[in-house]
Amino acid sequence: MIAELFAWWRTDCLPAARRLGYRREAAALVVRHRRLGRHWADHLARTRAALLTSARQATRARDAPKRAWIMGAGLLHDVPLDQLLDCFERIDLVDVSFAPAAHDAARRYPGRVACVMQDVTGLIADPLRDPRDATPPLPDDAWCASVNLLSQLPLLPCDALLQQGLAEPEVERRGRALQHAHVEALQKAAHACLIIEYAQTHPPPGPADMILLPGLPERLGASGWRQHDSWHWPLNPRGETELPEGRAMQAWSR
Numbered sequence: 001m002i003a004e005l006f007a008w009w010r011t012d013c014l015p016a017a018r019r020l021g022y023r024r025e026a027a028a029l030v031v032r033h034r035r036l037g038r039h040w041a042d043h044l045a046r047t048r049a050a051l052l053t054s055a056r057q058a059t060r061a062r063d064a065p066k067r068a069w070i071m072g073a074g075l076l077h078d079v080p081l082d083q084l085l086d087c088f089e090r091i092d093l094v095d096v097s098f099a100p101a102a103h104d105a106a107r108r109y110p111g112r113v114a115c116v117m118q119d120v121t122g123l124i125a126d127p128l129r130d131p132r133d134a135t136p137p138l139p140d141d142a143w144c145a146s147v148n149l150l151s152q153l154p155l156l157p158c159d160a161l162l163q164q165g166l167a168e169p170e171v172e173r174r175g176r177a178l179q180h181a182h183v184e185a186l187q188k189a190a191h192a193c194l195i196i197e198y199a200q201t202h203p204p205p206g207p208a209d210m211i212l213l214p215g216l217p218e219r220l221g222a223s224g225w226r227q228h229d230s231w232h233w234p235l236n237p238r239g240e241t242e243l244p245e246g247r248a249m250q251a252w253s254r
């Protein structure tokens with residue numbers, strides 16, 4: 001509790017996002033990352049490796065981007081910043097919340113690394129907006145990455161909609177539309193990487209996997225994306241919660 005309070009105090013957050021609970025969520029993630037470091041190490045290493053594979057592939061293209069736009073990077077747990085600086089002249093870390101590590105990196109590399117405080121859905125200030133109109137466009141000259149973010153995007157805006165009295169099926173429809181708009185925005189980038197939590201898993205004899213993003217791999221495969229890695233993330237290992245659970249992860253690039 002005290003650790004979370006301290007992490008909360010050190011986390012910088014967009015005011016509208018703070019009202020929906022993002023600062024609290026970011027602080028909780030920082031503390032869990034510290035507590036579960038041993039269990040999460042492989043997942044974080046695989047995420048970093050997938051980002052590097054995608055970035056290096058972009059640098060080999062004829063229109064190689066000089067800039068990286070990395071969404072969900074404000075805590076800097078899973079971004080191989082130093083190696084990515086060998087690939088790009090400038091790296092924008094995009095998030096609604098920033099841990100001190102991200103600000104320290106921006107100070108360490110002035111003019112090369114920046115913290116961009118932006119809501120990538122455009123819905124946090126007004127969750128009732130249409131996601132297709134609200135999503136801010138991505139820079140068209142950058143390698144754009146979305147890092148373990150897609151399943152998180154609808155959670156707090158959808159909570160806010162439920163609290164406003166919207167019916168659950170309508171809230172679910174809006175959550176899916178918001179995720180669709182995020183993938184559509186990435187689809188327009190010249191080079192992109194998308195790392196997703198595809199399914200919720202339970203060790204045997206637990207319940208069957210629950211698909212979190214039904215149909216998405218098929219849609220990505222049909223629109224020019226290539227899956228280049230998959231792995232398992234023991235998100236809540238045995239002892240952490242009553243029913244241990246994990247995530248089936250996938251890394252895609254185009």
Ligand SMILES: C[S@@+](CC[C@H](N)C(=O)[O-])C[C@H]1O[C@@H](n2cnc3c(N)ncnc32)[C@H](O)[C@@H]1O
Nearest residue numbers: 072075076077078095096097119120121147148
């Ligand atoms: C589950 S974390 C992803 C893991 C993260 N890359 C790390 O370093 O641990 C989700 C991140 O996305 C950010 N985020 C969630 N919704 C966002 C939004 N609408 N716009 C920008 N960032 C968002 C959160 O603040 C958080 O830092």
